[in-house]
Amino acid sequence: MKLKEIAEFLSLDYRGEDLEITALNSLLRANFTELTYCDGEKNIKDVPHTGAGAILIKQEYENLVPKDTKVLISPNPHLSFAFLSKLFAKPLFSNVKEKKQDIAKSAKIMPNVYIGDNVNIGENVVIMAGAYIGDNVSIGDESIIHPNVVIYNDSKIGKKCHLLANCVIGSDGFGYAHNKNGEHYKIYHNGNVILEDYVEIGACATIDRAVFNSTIIKRGTKIDNLVQIGHNCNIGQNCLIIAQTGISGSTELGRSVVMGGQSATSGHLKIGDFSTIAARGGVSKNLGGGRVYGGFPIMLQKDWLRLQAKIALNFKDKD
Amino acid sequence: MKLKEIAEFLSLDYRGEDLEITALNSLLRANFTELTYCDGEKNIKDVPHTGAGAILIKQEYENLVPKDTKVLISPNPHLSFAFLSKLFAKPLFSNVKEKKQDIAKSAKIMPNVYIGDNVNIGENVVIMAGAYIGDNVSIGDESIIHPNVVIYNDSKIGKKCHLLANCVIGSDGFGYAHNKNGEHYKIYHNGNVILEDYVEIGACATIDRAVFNSTIIKRGTKIDNLVQIGHNCNIGQNCLIIAQTGISGSTELGRSVVMGGQSATSGHLKIGDFSTIAARGGVSKNLGGGRVYGGFPIMLQKDWLRLQAKIALNFKDKD
Amino acid sequence: MKLKEIAEFLSLDYRGEDLEITALNSLLRANFTELTYCDGEKNIKDVPHTGAGAILIKQEYENLVPKDTKVLISPNPHLSFAFLSKLFAKPLFSNVKEKKQDIAKSAKIMPNVYIGDNVNIGENVVIMAGAYIGDNVSIGDESIIHPNVVIYNDSKIGKKCHLLANCVIGSDGFGYAHNKNGEHYKIYHNGNVILEDYVEIGACATIDRAVFNSTIIKRGTKIDNLVQIGHNCNIGQNCLIIAQTGISGSTELGRSVVMGGQSATSGHLKIGDFSTIAARGGVSKNLGGGRVYGGFPIMLQKDWLRLQAKIALNFKDKD
Numbered sequence: 001m002k003l004k005e006i007a008e009f010l011s012l013d014y015r016g017e018d019l020e021i022t023a024l025n026s027l028l029r030a031n032f033t034e035l036t037y038c039d040g041e042k043n044i045k046d047v048p049h050t051g052a053g054a055i056l057i058k059q060e061y062e063n064l065v066p067k068d069t070k071v072l073i074s075p076n077p078h079l080s081f082a083f084l085s086k087l088f089a090k091p092l093f094s095n096v097k098e099k100k101q102d103i104a105k106s107a108k109i110m111p112n113v114y115i116g117d118n119v120n121i122g123e124n125v126v127i128m129a130g131a132y133i134g135d136n137v138s139i140g141d142e143s144i145i146h147p148n149v150v151i152y153n154d155s156k157i158g159k160k161c162h163l164l165a166n167c168v169i170g171s172d173g174f175g176y177a178h179n180k181n182g183e184h185y186k187i188y189h190n191g192n193v194i195l196e197d198y199v200e201i202g203a204c205a206t207i208d209r210a211v212f213n214s215t216i217i218k219r220g221t222k223i224d225n226l227v228q229i230g231h232n233c234n235i236g237q238n239c240l241i242i243a244q245t246g247i248s249g250s251t252e253l254g255r256s257v258v259m260g261g262q263s264a265t266s267g268h269l270k271i272g273d274f275s276t277i278a279a280r281g282g283v284s285k286n287l288g289g290g291r292v293y294g295g296f297p298i299m300l301q302k303d304w305l306r307l308q309a310k311i312a313l314n315f316k317d318k319d
Numbered sequence: 320m321k322l323k324e325i326a327e328f329l330s331l332d333y334r335g336e337d338l339e340i341t342a343l344n345s346l347l348r349a350n351f352t353e354l355t356y357c358d359g360e361k362n363i364k365d366v367p368h369t370g371a372g373a374i375l376i377k378q379e380y381e382n383l384v385p386k387d388t389k390v391l392i393s394p395n396p397h398l399s400f401a402f403l404s405k406l407f408a409k410p411l412f413s414n415v416k417e418k419k420q421d422i423a424k425s426a427k428i429m430p431n432v433y434i435g436d437n438v439n440i441g442e443n444v445v446i447m448a449g450a451y452i453g454d455n456v457s458i459g460d461e462s463i464i465h466p467n468v469v470i471y472n473d474s475k476i477g478k479k480c481h482l483l484a485n486c487v488i489g490s491d492g493f494g495y496a497h498n499k500n501g502e503h504y505k506i507y508h509n510g511n512v513i514l515e516d517y518v519e520i521g522a523c524a525t526i527d528r529a530v531f532n533s534t535i536i537k538r539g540t541k542i543d544n545l546v547q548i549g550h551n552c553n554i555g556q557n558c559l560i561i562a563q564t565g566i567s568g569s570t571e572l573g574r575s576v577v578m579g580g581q582s583a584t585s586g587h588l589k590i591g592d593f594s595t596i597a598a599r600g601g602v603s604k605n606l607g608g609g610r611v612y613g614g615f616p617i618m619l620q621k622d623w624l625r626l627q628a629k630i631a632l633n634f635k636d637k638d
Numbered sequence: 639m640k641l642k643e644i645a646e647f648l649s650l651d652y653r654g655e656d657l658e659i660t661a662l663n664s665l666l667r668a669n670f671t672e673l674t675y676c677d678g679e680k681n682i683k684d685v686p687h688t689g690a691g692a693i694l695i696k697q698e699y700e701n702l703v704p705k706d707t708k709v710l711i712s713p714n715p716h717l718s719f720a721f722l723s724k725l726f727a728k729p730l731f732s733n734v735k736e737k738k739q740d741i742a743k744s745a746k747i748m749p750n751v752y753i754g755d756n757v758n759i760g761e762n763v764v765i766m767a768g769a770y771i772g773d774n775v776s777i778g779d780e781s782i783i784h785p786n787v788v789i790y791n792d793s794k795i796g797k798k799c800h801l802l803a804n805c806v807i808g809s810d811g812f813g814y815a816h817n818k819n820g821e822h823y824k825i826y827h828n829g830n831v832i833l834e835d836y837v838e839i840g841a842c843a844t845i846d847r848a849v850f851n852s853t854i855i856k857r858g859t860k861i862d863n864l865v866q867i868g869h870n871c872n873i874g875q876n877c878l879i880i881a882q883t884g885i886s887g888s889t890e891l892g893r894s895v896v897m898g899g900q901s902a903t904s905g906h907l908k909i910g911d912f913s914t915i916a917a918r919g920g921v922s923k924n925l926g927g928g929r930v931y932g933g934f935p936i937m938l939q940k941d942w943l944r945l946q947a948k949i950a951l952n953f954k955d956k957d
Contacts, residue, residue: 114448129752132466147770150484165788168522433767451785469803
């Protein structure tokens with residue numbers, strides 16, 4: 001889509017040279033045919049380093065934009081971007097008459113399964129009744145997709161994965177831009193989800209797709225029932241994430257991290273290798289790793305236990 | 320159904336004039352052809368103001384009933400009501416041979432979808448594979464019902480809504496009456512769910528139907544994955560309710576309320592306009608609105624942060 | 639399967655008498671044709687009392703094994719057991735050409751339902767669209783299986799149960815054995831789930847199957863939406879478990895226990911009859927019963943309320 005058409009669609013003034021925009025992307029990943037945006041504040045430092053073909057930005061930051069990047073001035077770049085995300089959204093499913101599917105003969109497909117276009121299903125894969133496999137999905141050898149699982153378009157499932165009943169892979173993340181009246185505009189998520197080999201996803205767990213690029217669950221990680229993994233998370237190898245835990249968007253877990261039941265993290269955090277978060281631990285800052293943390297606000301679990309004991313001692317027994 | 324038949328069904332003594340009862344309803348909403356109930360205690364104050372045709376009530380409160388309302392004395396009105404709720408429950412699905420369906424030609428219906436009787440589906444609606452659309456459901460223009468979503472009978476879905484995979488709209492609320500042996504009797508929920516326009520419901524989120532009348536999610540409100548909304552809740556316009564939050568029955572949120580991840584409320588509360596509840600906040604009292612609250616018990620978020628800092632300072636460092 | 643074949647499959651040395659092994663089981667339940675395992679530590683006390691035909695055990699504990707039980711020495715018995723659990727796992731569904739099904743004529747089966755082999759469905763049962771009924775499942779009279787519910791193989795559902803939309807009964811529990819590199823090996827769960835009569839399971843709730851034997855929900859217990867019940871739990875009669883609660887594996891609840899919303903328990907606990915756990919209560923020790931508990935760490939709810947008031951008084955108001 002031409003940059004001038006985009007400007008017109010967004011009712012923004014643009015008089016520079018035109019450019020074919022092929023996709024939207026983040027500040028540091030966008031290339032010279034892609035459009036990015038900067039809302040200011042926390043991302044402003046990345047503007048001078050963008051390689052994007054064009055950028056949606058507030059007027060006050062225009063001078064920070066590299067000279068090869070074309071500038072679309074918007075009073076609310078995040079909102080302009082939300083509008084555009086719909087324009088660039090892939091269809092939820094294609095309407096081709098003859099779907100192209102590469103399904104191994106050894107795969108077993110039960111009844112009432114929906115399989116989209118351009119799907120690749122490996123050797124000995126089992127797809128149980130009621131599952132939904134969106135367009136452009138690939139499923140590696142020996143993986144088992146349990147009943148009524150939903151795998152949205154573009155998801156990549158590794159080998160020997162187990163996806164338990166009613167889990168959802170690749171739903172849009174919870175991202176909205178807001179106008180002055182407090183109305184929320186959906187950001188269509190054009191990234192995907194990648195599950196590497198030997199990943200297990202529990203029943204009714206939900207893994208959101210990335211805005212751009214991928215939400216990634218690395219090799220050997222096991223996720224329990226009713227867990228929520230937000231958009232653009234990156235979960236390391238061999239993690240264990242126990243039931244009803246919530247990982248907010250863009251948070252990264254290192255390898256062999258254990259998250260206890262009903263624990264949680266804020267977004268955009270880094271939790272180091274070999275961290276253990278005790279049940280109910282609420283992580284709202286980066287953690288170095290290699291230790292056992294607990295409580296909310298988060299601290300070392302041994303400190304939390306000692307703290308609770310002292311509180312009880314000081315307050316509980318005397319009246 | 321005749322009031323005398325109802326009395327007989329419940330093994331209650333009734334010798335007054337007979338009356339055709341058309342439905343069950345709450346004390347203040349029941350009209351002269353409807354039956355209501357009062358358990359005593361918290362609802363007793365409303366008894367003199369009921370316009371119900373008949374009431375199930377304990378003998379000790381009989382004198383409070385208006386003279387135009389017929390009286391069925393029950394030692395356990397809540398239990399009697401539970402029994403009756405089953406009698407008045409609509410069938411989960413009709414068995415008509417030819418279902419009446421008004422589906423716009425522009426709507427796209429994928430395979431393996433179930434659509435009930437008396438369903439109305441608007442222009443450009445998309446219903447993805449495996450979805451269940453119960454009887455008497457209406458879905459407004461441009462809404463998208465994702466794979467394996469369940470919409471129970473009588474739900475009303477507005478325009479441009481997005482219902483993500485495996486969410487459930489209109490399941491019975493968690494309401495039971497109890498006998499002296501501690502056995503629980505299901506209250507069949509004969510109300511419904513209304514989602515106004517521009518509402519989004521996350522994957523594996525659950526919205527319970529009302530006992531009577533409607534659970535309402537107002538225009539522009541966005542609900543994340545794995546959220547629970549209890550029966551008879553009323554969620555205002557443009558709210559954001561983040562993943563794994565639970566709103567208990569009959570609670571009302573004003574407009575533009577934000578509920579952080581894993582937050583929760585008790586039932587029968589009012590949370591004022593423009594309130595923000597921080598992640599994990601647990602609301603057990605009414606909140607005025609316009610401020611940021613956090614912690615459990617709930618307080619102002621800035622107080623909670625200061626409190627946690629002081630606790631740590633006083634207890635954590637000295638041994 | 640012969641014990642010598644098992645030893646060979648696990649690359650373990652075994653020179654004793656051979657034995658036909660019919661199943662895997664726990665230390666105290668295994669009989670003389672079954673194989674069990676002991677990792678040491680907490681289960682070591684049960685080794686002398688096992689009636690198992692054979693045991694996987696570390697060399698250092700070999701002398702504790704009864705003389706009638708054959709010994710397979712393993713450096714990591716838990717991991718050896720995980721490998722074996724796959725070998726003994728039942729197929730997720732059978733491939734018989736003609737499925738044997740005993741379905742009452744009065745039962746109603748909606749479209750797009752999958753029903754496996756050797757299934758027994760009672761009088762007036764309703765199975766709504768999109769439900770999955772695995773092999774060897776039985777469903778008692780008058781029970782209602784709502785849309786898109788998944789009931790895995792071998793589950794036993796009592797009479798007059800209600801299973802609400804998208805709940806999952808009998809998914810594998812979250813159990814793994816680990817090797818020295820921190821890689822997790824799935825333990826295939828060969829037990830099942832039993833729901834007794836009058837049980838209700840909420841929308842998107844998940845009930846995991848047992849490793850051996852059964853996860854049991856007793857008569858009259860009601861479970862709300864988005865609740866997680868771990869493998870091998872035993873939930874007593876007439877309990878009420880409110881939304882988003884998590885019960886960890888092998889925990890036992892007595893009768894008439896109430897678990898408030900978002901409450902939780904650790905694994906392997908006993909919670910006595912008539913306990914009430916307030917909303918958000920986190921149980922990490924055994925509880926005697928008959929009282930109201932709350933907080934995390936758990937205490938009497940009245941103590942928790944008093945404690946919170948005192949903390950606020952001491953820290954909140956003075957600066």
